[in-house]
Amino acid sequence: MERGSSKSEIHYHIRWSDSSIDWMAFATKEEATSAAGEMRKPNETYVIIGCDDNCERCKLFESEAISRLKVKRR
């Protein structure tokens, strides 16, 4: 039995015009675009960038999120 596709996991990030990148990952470009539309400030522009499963941003975010959780805990 084979399960699912073995495609590499493509996901999407929002890159804002001030060159900061939103850490949230989106499964589809449409999701990222609509989320960006909601978060967007006036006059701010963005591009949606696609990443595969070897995404440094996600790895960085995960390690940062974990260390933040540890710090927050009292």
Ligand SMILES: [Zn+2]
């Ligand atoms: Zn990513």
